[in-house]
Amino acid sequence: MRWSDEHLYERILAKDASFNGRVLTGVLTTGIYCLPSCTARKPLAVNVRFFEDEAAAQAAGLRPCKRCKPDAFYRGEDADLARLETTLAQAAADPAAFPEVEALAEGVGVGVTKLKDLFRDHVHFQPAAFLQRVRIQRACVLLAAGATGLSDLAFACGYESASGFHEAFRRQTGLSPGAYRSMLGADRFVLPRPERLRVEDVLAFHGRDPLSVSERVEGRVLRKAFLFEGRPAVLRLAFGESDIEVTLTGATGAAAMAKAHGATLRLLGWTGDPAAFEAAHPQLAHGREGLRVLFTLDPFEALVWAILGQQVNLAFAYAMRRDLIRLAGIPAAEGLIAHPDANHLAALKVEELQALRFSRRKAEYLLHAAGEVASGRLRLEDLATATGAAKALESLRGCGPWTAQYVLMRGLGFRDCVPVGDAGLTLALQRWFHLETRPDALETLRLMTPFAPHRSLATFHLWASLKGTPA
Incomplete structure (x- = not known):
């Protein structure tokens, strides 16, 4: 386990849902195990043990909490949600x-x-x-x-x-x-x-x-x-x-x-008034007061951009986006072309995208996502919770946590997201916290925890701290 017991105890006191699925809290005096986000009264630290999974907690003789229902959570069920x-x-x-x-x-x-x-x-x-x-x-x-x-x-x-x-x-x-x-x-x-x-x-x-x-x-x-x-x-x-x-x-x-x-x-x-974040984190916001998370025109455009931007440099991603819009978009006034909607993209063939220098895999990912939206199986405008939205997006072929979190921030406007695995974010965190190496996924989450519930805006400040091209 990568965290100290002291840090994990701080997380359960904070009811930190981002640690759900990463660790379980065992309470020796009651014989139960809980999710870190459990709202029950917190035990004394001396009565707590931490476990990596349910099997380890059950092997220690503990049973699941009836309030936070960790057994249902690990089955993928969440009645409250x-x-x-x-x-x-x-x-x-x-x-x-x-x-x-x-x-x-x-x-x-x-x-x-x-x-x-x-x-x-x-x-x-x-x-x-x-x-x-x-x-x-x-x-x-x-x-x-x-x-x-x-x-x-x-x-x-x-x-x-x-x-x-x-x-x-x-x-x-x-x-x-x-x-x-x-x-x-x-x-x-x-x-x-x-x-x-x-x-x-x-x-x-x-x-x-x-x-x-x-x-x-x-x-x-x-x-x-x-x-x-x-x-x-x-x-x-x-x-x-x-x-x-x-x-x-x-x-x-x-x-x-x-x-x-x-x-x-x-x-x-x-809708992203930054005042609360700036009051809580004046040092990170210093010199960039007023910075906001800016959205794409609609969520589907954010999803397309996130797929195009996976593991390629920005210049190439921009070129791919331009070519895609020329291929499937509709000419508008003033020499502009409207970004294609899901129906237009879903009608394309893999080979058409490969001719634009898309890899076959990226072409398949894009067309699968467009098909899910065009068919109505994925209704981006109806994704009302970050948890449900992340689950729906990650069910798409080739859509991992980074892609989902980017869409949650840029396309859906959720305010407490962390695009784990983003190269710019890890570099910014390394510099901000004066680390010898870039943080891995778990360390990224730990370092971003103090910025909750404003981690989307904190991400943008950290990106901006690199003074690079807007993400």
């Missing part, structure tokens, strides 16, 4: 049915304290923040469908007051409900620049390939081509001193503008 995911889906569909956090806890069948633990481990933010998010998302859907009465809309989404609804809506979308409704009938809108937004970082990331055929950065203007209902469109973001003007060409109507607005928030990393 299943109930949590069901409740999350119900709340997203009808947020008014969950007027408070206690209603979420009742839906999952746990107490509020246990619910917060489940959210920390699987959702990466707090239950109250989740309720705010799904309420505003529901409001946006209803507005795009033609809802007019804002007071009735607020009530339908679970708000008791119009003022609370307006404040939450503006904070999450950058617009008032009335301005959002007006935007749906236009072809442009203006967002206030988030406080301390690092515009240069936004432009550098989305313009990281100067030869890209699907996005282009010129000065302080970003253009991004994408598909809307199978048709190519171009999103244009012009960054001013205090606001961002967004224009959509190639698609019209309320649904198209709602898509453009949501895509803009993703490209800006709108």
